[in-house]
Amino acid sequence: MFVKFASINRDTMLKEERFQIILNQLGHEQKVYLGHLSTLLNVSEDTVRRDIKELADQGLLKSVRGGAVPHSPGPHHFRDRMKYDNEQKQIIATKTLPFLKDGQVVIFDGGTSALLIAQMLPKDLKLTVITNSFPIASILEEHEHVDVLFAGGRLLKDSFVTIGNDCIQFFKKFRADICLLGICSIHADLGVTGPDFEESEVKRTMIESSKEVIALATTEKLGTAEAYYVCPTERLSTIITDKEPESSAFDIYRKLGISMA
Incomplete structure (x- = not known):
């Protein structure tokens, strides 16, 4: 079951707020989908795709076809x-x-x-x-x-x-x-x-x-x-x-x- 968040107007939501919602959703579901996030955040799938890419570049998740999954936790050295x-x-x-x-x-x-x-x-x-x-x-x-x-x-x-x-x-x-x-x-x-x-x-x-x-x-x-x-x-x-x-x-x-x- 997806975690529900209060609807936030697309004009007032900050990118950092979207990032936190995406990460929270990922923590609960272990996978997130572009279409669901687009509806949840009230933004286009292109915007969600860019958000996921930026989070992936920061090492906070792994971008996959149609959405994202968590990175493995813990150190690599x-x-x-x-x-x-x-x-x-x-x-x-x-x-x-x-x-x-x-x-x-x-x-x-x-x-x-x-x-x-x-x-x-x-x-x-x-x-x-x-x-x-x-x-x-x-x-x-x-x-x-x-x-x-x-x-x-x-x-x-x-x-x-x-x-x-x-x-x-x-x-x-x-x-x-x-x-x-x-x-x-x-x-x-x-x-x-x-x-x-x-x-x-x-x-x-x-x-x-x-x-x-x-x-x-x-x-x-x-x-x-x-x-x-x-x-x-x-x-x-x-x-x-x-x-x-x-x-x-x-x-x-x-x-x-x-x-x-």
């Missing part, structure tokens, strides 16, 4: 992400451990949830881990029963991962059992997306090289979108969140054949 939602990520990491079995080949991407999983791996678990994450490779160097294959390439300093063609070609050599995919944004219609083009290219190759893809996502990242496409949502095998998997909020993903955990 690795050091800042390490301190953000740590309790929720601990829950996700704990839920993920039962999916890992002796003898598996597992791709770990460079997300902070994947890093927590690496820290929590049982000392007797025997895995082959393929990663482009410097922090994860460093942690697993001390794990006696985990073989680590590290992807070279150019360092993406914001994320402490390697990117580029050498990295992509490295991941193409494998057929992993599982890919543990740290998620920036998932949207049922728009797919999995990320804020960096080259890192999104690497994630796409990780997915293509894996039988099963387990998405690691705090619930606030669901229903959001970023600029760079990674894969369709239905390519995910499982989404592991910090909430109870039975929640009706996840029905939209179950309808796509995705397991929730």
Whole structure:
């Protein structure tokens, strides 16, 4: 149900007022449409389109065909992400451990949830881990029963991962059992997306090289979108969140054949 606001005369409404109404509506509905906003704000769709573009340029939402969806919340730099939602990520990491079995080949991407999983791996678990994450490779160097294959390439300093063609070609050599995919944004219609083009290219190759893809996502990242496409949502095998998997909020993903955990 759309949130209702008092009608405001188009001649007296300030642009900043329109911006706030658009953001409030987006916060309640998780998606806004040009036609509805045009009626709600009593302005033309062209005006709404310009407002959405300006809000998108400020990084406050993601413009999509016919409207807008939220950006993923939270910081993008690795050091800042390490301190953000740590309790929720601990829950996700704990839920993920039962999916890992002796003898598996597992791709770990460079997300902070994947890093927590690496820290929590049982000392007797025997895995082959393929990663482009410097922090994860460093942690697993001390794990006696985990073989680590590290992807070279150019360092993406914001994320402490390697990117580029050498990295992509490295991941193409494998057929992993599982890919543990740290998620920036998932949207049922728009797919999995990320804020960096080259890192999104690497994630796409990780997915293509894996039988099963387990998405690691705090619930606030669901229903959001970023600029760079990674894969369709239905390519995910499982989404592991910090909430109870039975929640009706996840029905939209179950309808796509995705397991929730």
